[in-house]
């Protein structure tokens with residue numbers, strides 16, 4: 001996916017109370033997985049509520065390039081005709097994942113179990129992200145990297161294994177992308193593939209594999225970890241997938257409503273899988289009013305309606321073991337912490353350095369340029385909240401959607417407007433962010 005060369009700046013200024021009811025787009029993690037598992041199943045998969053953001057659309061294109069039939073049948077409604085486990089065809093052109101680590105890394109896993117070779121590529125941000133963490137286990141399973149950039153960077157060519165081997169793999173960091181790549185490759189291996197993680201990461205791959213008919217179990221390992229066991233060579237059957245609203249996208253209107261005085265908003269169908277809701281836990285500890293109702297679930301994924309009202313926030317300490325359940329939310333939590341009274345300490349954020357940008361430094365820079373006192377200490381982020389944010393700064397987006405959206409949320413309540421240098425990357429995960437926030441009353445111009 002290419003972006004125009006012209007950056008698209010935007011300014012957010014303090015608004016009146018945010019009000020209204022919205023449904024943020026479908027969960028990005030579940031959307032990628034629905035397309036990939038649909039492509040690896042036999043028969044038809046119907047997906048409703050798919051996130052039609054650039055990251056997911058690139059995964060859809062790659063599934064098509066690998067031989068699945070992928071069709072849009074209506075608004076957010078998609079149909080996939082799968083090729084079966086191990087059945088991917090040799091793609092004719094490089095697979096371009098744009099800005100998306102998840103799409104690229106999960107498809108690498110799926111390709112590693114097929115006797116084909118594929119070139120993986122992406123934009124400048126994705127080309128800078130580490131792929132060795134995925135290639136290491138995939139090589140143990142029999143895949144080979146035929147050619148690749150420095151230190152396992154994109155673009156690189158993966159030759160899948162003719163006879164993939166099942167492995168037992170302990171992930172070196174809590175990462176659902178590593179875990180999922182190994183499980184997807186393990187689908188094509190005879191016998192049992194096991195992934196052990198010392199801290200549980202999001203379990204959407206496990207839940208969805210079960211939904212598509214795989215024999216997969218997950219048990220507690222140590223205090224915070226999981227041991228996941230998958231029986232290889234299943235016949236996955238096509239399935240219906242209902243994609244709930246993305247809690248990582250909901251995070252932006254939620255924090256905006258908390259910090260803009262008098263706000264009262266409702267968000268429907270927000271996924272509340274406990275491995276994704278560390279931000280909600282943290283905001284509640286800070287004093288946030290977030291009420292859940294209409295709790296229900298589909299295919300193991302819980303969801304609820306959230307009512308969020310403006311709240312006086314206080315600084316808290318966020319323990320490192322909570323990081324996997326809110327890894328994409330620290331940027332907007334730092335915004336909430338800036339408006340809080342007191343110090344917020346966020347510990348154990350080393351993984352933030354290898355996202356779309358170095359999010360630890362970029363978050364500190366976003367706050368600093370808007371007059372907030374902040375410090376990066378090792379892998380910790382420390383924000384001195386003063387109950388208000390001076391604002392007035394221009395924030396560098398660094399090809400990172402979550403920096404752009406966090407900065408615009410900050411501008412919704414800062415003393416002076418906040419400008420972002422480029423909003424183009426918001427389209428990777430939340431294409432309607434700007435109109436949706438305006439519909440709630442945000443002042444963006």
Ligand SMILES: O=C(O)C1=C[C@@H](OP(=O)(O)O)[C@@H](O)[C@H](O)C1
Nearest residue numbers: 029102174175176177178327328
């Ligand atoms: O598996 C997924 O869908 C994701 C896993 C996380 O990455 P890591 O696996 O690198 O932690 C997260 O940051 C990303 O946005 C989505």
Ligand SMILES: C=C(OP(=O)(O)O)C(=O)O
Nearest residue numbers: 099100101102103328355
């Ligand atoms: C880290 C993210 O995504 P990905 O790794 O898929 O690029 C994100 O969406 O914040």
